[in-house]
Amino acid sequence: MEIDLEKLKKNKNISELLEFGIINIDKPSGPTSFSVSDFVRKILNSRKTSHFGTLDPKVTGVLPIAINRACKFTGFFLGEDKEYIGIMRIHSEISVEEIKKKIKEKFLGKIKQLPPVKSRVKRQERQREIKSFEILEKDGLDILFKVECEGGTYIRKLVHDLGEFLGIGAHMLELRRTRAGLFEEYDKEYPCVNLYDFEKAVEEYLKGDEKSLRKIIIPGEVVSRLYPVLFVKKDCVDLLLHGSPLFYKFLKKFDKDKNLDKFCAFDDHSFVGVYKVTNEDEIFARPEFVMQPIKI
Numbered sequence: 001m002e003i004d005l006e007k008l009k010k011n012k013n014i015s016e017l018l019e020f021g022i023i024n025i026d027k028p029s030g031p032t033s034f035s036v037s038d039f040v041r042k043i044l045n046s047r048k049t050s051h052f053g054t055l056d057p058k059v060t061g062v063l064p065i066a067i068n069r070a071c072k073f074t075g076f077f078l079g080e081d082k083e084y085i086g087i088m089r090i091h092s093e094i095s096v097e098e099i100k101k102k103i104k105e106k107f108l109g110k111i112k113q114l115p116p117v118k119s120r121v122k123r124q125e126r127q128r129e130i131k132s133f134e135i136l137e138k139d140g141l142d143i144l145f146k147v148e149c150e151g152g153t154y155i156r157k158l159v160h161d162l163g164e165f166l167g168i169g170a171h172m173l174e175l176r177r178t179r180a181g182l183f184e185e186y187d188k189e190y191p192c193v194n195l196y197d198f199e200k201a202v203e204e205y206l207k208g209d210e211k212s213l214r215k216i217i218i219p220g221e222v223v224s225r226l227y228p229v230l231f232v233k234k235d236c237v238d239l240l241l242h243g244s245p246l247f248y249k250f251l252k253k254f255d256k257d258k259n260l261d262k263f264c265a266f267d268d269h270s271f272v273g274v275y276k277v278t279n280e281d282e283i284f285a286r287p288e289f290v291m292q293p294i295k296i
Contacts, residue, residue, distance in 0.1 A: 113125070
């Protein structure tokens with residue numbers, strides 16, 4: 001069952017949304033992902049913020065920023081698939097057909113990738129999955145491309161490696177992230193918001209008009225779009241909110257044949273937490289995140 005996020009959001013006041021929310025920022029070229037996240041924190045006067053997946057300073061696009069309690073979801077969202085659209089420049093003339101052929105040979109499915117020299121991670125070969133790698137258009141030596149890939153893939157390195165495999169060299173000119181897991185550039189409910197419009201919405205909120213800010217905040221319960229939802233009995237909620245494991249008897253209804261790893265627990269439409277299935281005798285799952293009541 002999918003939770004109706006808009007209905008849930010309507011029942012929250014703006015303070016609750018700012019305590020447990022996410023904003024889908026359209027990152028501009030120039031600032032680091034950290035500086036954008038810190039800008040959001042300062043403008044909102046929040047305790048903390050964090051972003052779901054670093055973008056290089058020159059890269060633009062989807063950068064989800066978690067606010068306050070939603071920061072604990074960083075680990076849940078980081079590994080989600082990403083989509084990019086960009087421009088690469090090849091160093092010698094070659095046909096589109098030849099490029100597509102080489103992509104199909106070596107740059108689709110599971111590939112090995114060595115992180116670039118200038119990266120924060122250890123330089124050791126690792127496996128990443130390229131779901132799709134499309135050539136959209138060619139203009140001289142400049143090629144417009146689109147990639148869907150596993151989180152943690154270095155697109156700049158992907159372009160460089162393709163150029164090496166082609167035997168002509170290539171480098172990336174521009175890159176934009178159009179999707180990061182659940183968060184999309186043109187999402188119907190929560191599209192990207194640029195920093196100017198975000199700042200303007202906060203200014204209006206501080207003057208007493210919360211409408212624009214409410215519209216762009218994604219409730220933290222969006223995590224339920226990542227995992228299945230199970231419902232728990234009302235009289236068990238207090239125990240769960242104080243860290244109790246989730247016993248089988250706490251569940252309202254459950255198909256034991258269902259193969260689950262993680263799930264979101266709700267009491268009707270109130271979020272309880274994210275749980276990891278452990279199947280220990282009477283204990284069904286243990287908490288990875290528990291949603292303590294927000295006291296505003």
